[in-house]
Amino acid sequence: MDAKQQVVQALAQALPDVDAHDIETKIERPKDSQNGDFAFPTFFLAKTQHKAPQMIAADLIEAIDQNGFEKVVVAGPYVNFFLDKGQIAAEILQAILADPENYGNSDLGNAGNVPIDMSSPNIAKPMSMGHLRSTVIGNSLAKILTKVNYNPIKINHLGDWGTQFGKLMAAYKMWGSEEEVKADPINTLQKYYVRFHQEDKENPELDDDARAWFKKLEDGDEEATHLWKWFRSESLKLFMKIYDLLGIDFDSYNGEAFYNDKMDEVVQMLEDKGLLQESKGAEIVDLEKYNLNPALIKKTDGATLYITRDLAAAIYRKRTYDFVQSLYVVGNEQQNHFKQLKAVLKELGFDWADDIHHIPFGLITQGGRKLSTREGRVILLENVLNDAISLARKQIAEKNPDLKNAEEVAQQVGVGAVVFHDLKNERLNNFDFDLEEVVRFEGETGPYVQYAHARSQSILRKAGNPDLTTANLALGDPAAWEIIKSLGQFGEIIQRAAREYEPSVIAKYALQLAKEFNQYYAHTKILVEDDEKMARLALVEAVSDVLKSALELLGVQAPDEM
RNA sequence: GGAGCGGUAGCUCAGCUGGAUAGAGCAUUCGCCUUCUAAGCGAACGGUCGUGAGUUCGAACCUCACUCGCUUCACCA
Structure with a gap:
């Protein structure tokens, strides 16, 4: 039985006049385990019982059936419950060892589809740290949601359309060469783009050129289309290298261009509903009643915009996946856009607009300033990852020179540090952004968690990987108790992470568990022959499984040796 | 000006539904490798929880006002 329910029952029996649900909500987990595993504050009963909380607690302890608990004690206005360590330990360890892969699973989602719009780098631009955020958060959410029985669909909404292609083509025709692009596609294209913006300040007529090229592209001009396809495929090749390194794949690469032929319908729908208005030569949807700015559907020149495309995408996803939720892992600075998107969908009469959730994330700056591709101020993801990997390589050479698959582990550790x-x-x-901070391997970092996992594996190897499922798992060692309790919380931690769309909840948990294990490891000799050896090993195995599982939820690998 | 997010130790951040002396990591100083990986463990140092009111038995957490920082507010995405 759930340990908390045991406490609730004991209290409910002793307090027949109080609603069991009220009792449950008041029960807390003391920060300091000196105060027990669960605590019940009695303040709220003082009014109805006309007694001081201390008195209530003192009386309560007499009425509580202490069977099944190690002890129940009064501490001022609190009643503190200490659980039967051996019994709880056996229950939790058994549950983990019986099915490590599925430990912590639950069913919040009822297998509902959840498309996740994530990563979405722009073609012809290098991937930056900003894209990393969207990529790793989206990936982690997909894994977390799977664990609570949703069916995530990872969509890489590539930035493969837009006026920047006009600029790029104009720049390429003016200054570019095929050989140069082939040699180093993204950096070269990026260079053209930056140069375009520089020269464009002096010669604003360049913009007309760019617009003309984009128009050609939209009209299906042969040369423009050819260039577009070429830029796209070269870029995608490089993106794939990074995704491979991160161990991330997608269920769909339908980017912006995919929706080109799906926007007329949206505009038509808006028109049929009488939502379109003309304003300053452009077509807008007024969102006054949502306290939002009007949504610009068509520009003065008739070209469509970001939101039109996203409307088409949202509708397409609803039709294709019949989602229960639709997530967009996109920077916080675009929250206005998503409010507008949802508002327009509402205006169109789509109730499912409420199932769309923008999952925003914070801005990455450098030296306090916003990163800007246009101004060439970017942090290249590839460089960061490579720096981290070579640092890991160096560490391994120093600390574990005999490691067989050193290069593989260097990748896992380096990338793990950045992702974590x-x-x-x-x-x-x-x-x-601070490179030193990102590639740090000590303290609250990914490698710290990986290291704890590797240590646990090392012990199990030394012990000869015994079968522990049949062992007596009633580990009563107080030194192990904090670990046991943490292991028992994995499921609710995952649920909280899913509810809040917050991978950091898992990361914090992994750090806490790793820390508790490292403390245990430092103070307790595990491989000694005594009655509890098998139970200790079971604990080590359980920690190993759960750490691995937690890292997996973050998209970080857990090497057995490092 | 409207909207949003934030202000907790020198730095980076936790603090779950308000609860028992406000917690980590980094940095600094000092201990611990003849026994399971020192990418580790332990100790010391370090805080008027932005400011002021209010609600409450009790507020870092809730309410209001103020203040500072960042983001955003139609023809980029």
Whole structure:
């Protein structure tokens, strides 16, 4: 039985006049385990019982059936419950060892489809740290949602359309060469783009050129289309290298261009509903009643915009996946856009607009300034990952020179550090990029968790990987108790992460468990022959399984040796 | 000006539904490798929880006002 329910029952029996649900909501987990595993504050009973909380607690302890608990004690106005460690340990360890892969699973989602719009880098631009955030948060959410029985669909909504292609083509025709692009596609295209913006400040007529090229592309001009396809495929090749490194794949690469032929219908729908208005030569939907700015559907020149495309995409996803939720892992600075998107869908009469959730994340700055592709101020993801990997390589050479698959582990550790760093804090926090911070391997980092896992594996190897499922798992060792309790919380941690769309909840949990294990490891000799050896090994195995599982939920690998 | 997010230790951040002396990591100083990986463990140092009111038996957490920082507010995405 659930340990908390045991406490609720004991209290409910002793307090027949109080609603059991009220009791349950008041029960808390003391921060300091000196105060027990569960605590019941009696303040709220003082009024109805006309007694001091201390008195209530003192009386309560007499009425509580202490069977099944290690002890129940009074501490001022609190009643503190200490659980039967051996029994709880056996229950939790058994549950983990019986089915490590599925430990912590639950069914919040009833297998409902959840498309996740994530990553979405722009063609012809390098992937930056900003795209990393969207990519790793989206990936982690997909895994977390799977664990609570949703069916996520990872959609890479590539930025493969838009006026920037006009600029790019104009720039390429003016200064570019095929050989140069082939040699180093993204950086070269990027260079053209930056140069275009520089020269464009002096010669605004360049913009007309760019617009003309984009118009050609939209009209299906042969040369423009050819260039577009070429830029796209070269870019995608490089993106795939990074996704491989991160161990991330997608269920769909339908980007912006995919919706080109699906926007007329949206405009038609808006028109049929009488929602379109003309304003300053453009077509808009007024959103006054939502306290939002009007949504620009068509520009003065008739070209469509971002929101039109996203409307088409949202409708397409509803039709294709019949989603129960539709997520967009996109920077916080676009929240206005998503409010508009939902508002327009509402205006169109789609109730499912309420199932669309923008999952925003904080801005990455450098030296306090916003990153800007246009101004060439970017942090290239590829460089960061490579730096991290070579640092890991160096560490391994120093600390574990005999490691067989050193290169593979260097990748797992280096990439793990970067990914974990990105996920360990609340999504919405902004952060200023600091390479040293990102590739750190000590303290609250990914490698710290990986290291704890590797140590646990090392012990199990030394012990000869015995079968522990039949062992007596009633581990009564107080030193192990904090770990046991943490292991028992995995399921609710996952649920909270899913509810809040917040991978950092998992990261924090992994750090806590790793820390508790490292403490245990430092103070308790595990491989000694005594009655509890098998139970200790079971604990080690359970920690190993859960750490691995938690890292997996973050998209971080857990090497057995490092 | 409207909307949103944030202000907790020198730095980066936790703090779940309000509860028992406000917690980590980094940095600094000092201990611990003849026994399971020192990417580790332990100790010290470090805080008027932005400010002021209010609600409450009790507020970092809830309410209001103020203040500072960042984002955003129609022809980029």
